[in-house]
Amino acid sequence: MPLVRRAAIALFAVVLLSAFLAGPAQAATLTFTPNADAYSRSDYPDANYGSQTTLRIDNSPISRSYLRFNVQGLTRSVRKATLRVFAQSTASSSGIELRSSSSSWGETTLTYRNAPSVGSSADRTGAFSAGQWVTLDATPLVRANGTVSLALTTASSSSRTLASREDPAYRPQLIVEERPHLAGAQLHPLWGDASVAGFDRELDMARAAGMDTVRVDLGWSTLEERGKGQFSQWYVDKADTFFQHAKDRGIRVIATFLSTPCWASSAPEELKQGCAGSWWSRGVQTYPPTRPADYADAAEWVARRWGDKLHAIEIWNEPNMSHFLKGPDPAASYAGMLKAAYPRIKAARPALLVLGGALLYSDGNFLTDLYDRLGIKGSYDGISYHPYNQGRDPDDVTAPAATKYSYQLGTKWMRDIMVAHGDSAVDLWITEVGFPTCTLGAHPWCVTQDKQAEYTVDNYRIARERWPFVRAVITYNLRNKGTAPSYFEDQMGLLWRDFTAKPAYNALAAELKR
DSSP, rough: OHHHHHHHHHHHHHHHHHHHOSSSSSOOOEEEOOEEEEETTSSTOOOOOOOOOOOEEETTTEEEEEEEEOOOOOOOOOOEEEEEEEEESOOOSSSEEEEEEEEETTTTTTTTTTTTEEEEEEEOOOBBBBTTTEEOGGGHHHOSSEEEEEEEEEESHHHHHHOOTTTTTTTOOEEEEEEEEEEEEEEESSSTTTTHHHHHHHHHHHEEEEEEEEEEEEEEETTTTTTTOOOOOHHHHHHHHHHHHHTTTOOOOEEEEEOGGGGOOOOOEEEEEEGOOOOGGGTGGGSSSSHHHHHHHHHHHHHHHHHGGGGGEEESTTTTTTTTTSOHHHHHHHHHHHHHHHHHHHHHHSSSSEEEEEEEEHHHHHHHHHHTTOOOTTTSSSSEOOOOOSSSSSSSOOSSSGGGGGGGHHHHHHHHHHHTOOTTSSEEEEEEOOOOOOOOOOTTTTTOOOHHHHHHHHHHHHHHHHOEEEEEEEEEEESSSSSOTTTTGGGGGGGGGGGGGGGHHHHHHHHHHH
16 A cells, blocks of 8 residues: 555544544533513502612512513524522522513513513422522523513512622523534444444444434334234344444434335235235335324334434335325325324333424425324424435525425425424424435436535535524435445445545535534
């Protein structure tokens, strides 16, 4: 091996090790103090207490405290918001309650007579002692940058006093933690030809690039191939190993649970043929289950077995494409599986996120049908989709033949539909997006290696800078699936099949560590 080649490999190894030790970038936690606070008293209805060093809360006579914060600097959606207040007196019984309020009040003009009304209780404390910080969960009341107006009340007839912003040592604090903007890539570690050594190397290279998440396909048709409740031990063992190795590296896993075993499939009998022979080669697995409850049973089993090692479970893959879901009404079949599986998964593992949608492209028509005709609202924690921009630059906002084929315009369409259906607090998840380095002209999506690098970075940059409602961006794939130069599916990877890095891998690594 030439010395220059050896030196280059050695340098890459040092960079890989340094990146591995550094790990993925973390989301921000921001702390705000009030720009105004005051309290009102029903026994002195015209008095203003905006300059006091205390905040008073009582129910007889009624005293309410108001705090206003100017939340700025958030670049992602809110994971958690916490109000911290310092107790100057003891609350021996019911504590205090946190509520929303209108922001139409002034610190120097607030009185009981003009005080704004307050919303329902968002959180409440128990008893507390003087001289301690008291925390309340403000997450439902803090959604984005802007003015946040809060009120503190109590059901107790004995007063509580807290430090106000005029007390420099103990000002109230609003602590806002952003959701980490998950960044990762698709792996296929559970395929039959995947080895432990191979997927360990993929995990290491994903983490070295600054990725914190991987998406994997988990096949129901393989897991429960031989009959209901008969789980394939070799597959379970392989999944056990992969999920544990990902957890050991601090990498989150999104498991896409898809593909119907023959015994549960609604495929016509001329395809099933009594489930004899290689039924999977006849497309039996692409039909939905006859009973959605069978899918829900299996999904619950997955949640119980691996839920502590999974970040999210995605219900099926691309149900809007007949390649993955066939039948007379794929949307209805999909909605049935989603609505059956969601409560079962959440009952088994409440913290495990459930993603609905998994749509190819920004298919707003399919999503609207799921909402309006099929009533899926409330049966997911996030909506996932695959906003492939075909072979175009993600910065190109020229409308293609249909909005769903545009990375930016399609995402706006999906978001608008969700907001219109009352899901403004639900995140979008990009669980597939990417560009293949196949032979130019072999497929409309084929791009050069340099363009793949540029466009891959653009995908993340646009999501990070413009879309706080997008929870994750997962590139498809981390590594080429094959070696055929003209086949676009083989060439989607950031790595060649032999693990050599394409320019896109290094470019994305630099972007994720900014």
